[in-house]
Amino acid sequence: MLKKILQSNLTMAVVCFIGALYIRLVRWTGRWRIEGEEVPESFRKAGKPFILSFWHGRLLMMPYCWRRTDLTNMLISGHRDGRLISQTVKHFNIESVVGSTSKGGAQATRRLIKLMRDGGIVGITPDGPRGPRMRVSEGTIALARLSGAPILPTTYSATRRRILGSWDRFVLVLPFSRGVFLWGDPIEVPRDADAAMLEAKRIEVEDVMNALADRADAMMGQPRVEPAPPLATADPSRT
Numbered sequence: 001m002l003k004k005i006l007q008s009n010l011t012m013a014v015v016c017f018i019g020a021l022y023i024r025l026v027r028w029t030g031r032w033r034i035e036g037e038e039v040p041e042s043f044r045k046a047g048k049p050f051i052l053s054f055w056h057g058r059l060l061m062m063p064y065c066w067r068r069t070d071l072t073n074m075l076i077s078g079h080r081d082g083r084l085i086s087q088t089v090k091h092f093n094i095e096s097v098v099g100s101t102s103k104g105g106a107q108a109t110r111r112l113i114k115l116m117r118d119g120g121i122v123g124i125t126p127d128g129p130r131g132p133r134m135r136v137s138e139g140t141i142a143l144a145r146l147s148g149a150p151i152l153p154t155t156y157s158a159t160r161r162r163i164l165g166s167w168d169r170f171v172l173v174l175p176f177s178r179g180v181f182l183w184g185d186p187i188e189v190p191r192d193a194d195a196a197m198l199e200a201k202r203i204e205v206e207d208v209m210n211a212l213a214d215r216a217d218a219m220m221g222q223p224r225v226e227p228a229p230p231l232a233t234a235d236p237s238r239t
Contacts, residue, residue, distance in 0.1 A: 032181065051124055053154070055134050072122070182215060
């Protein structure tokens, strides 16, 4: 039934408008702080692009992770959920690039590289669009290698939230929360990296992002969200 309802463009627009209103409600009724904002700000001032990397389950509040997210272009899947996200973040002046860095993602990857070469910033969920949860895809590392742009991991947590039963364990933050955004240090992927180096970088990004999420949850008095099994034992049908 929900799928049929969301096939209507008008209904989709209304749902996304309400979603954007909810995000603003959570932000403006809460007390939020940002740690490490000087990291993306230093890149912006120098006119250098970067890849803003965050888990799919921590997507809700990302429009407020940095005062300049209006400069961001976000990679969105072509699935229905992707269209919902795309139209919602549009309310925050975040543009979308439809595609994937994995299956059939060459066109999207070329578009992202061009945006970054022009000084743009790209937001990406390295475990999206379908998981495994909190595991970095090879495509994300390849994008960093091809573009020469560093990966900047970021996350958030809050004192009032619900963890949904979706594959990504989506973190639904509630109004009147205390919250924190955390930024990690940039991670570079050498252009001449061989297969072993690319895998080492993939694991490094994954470990850093999970450590950031754990730290943010601990700061807000929340239990950690468990990642899915490592890629070696994950479902090979991942997109």
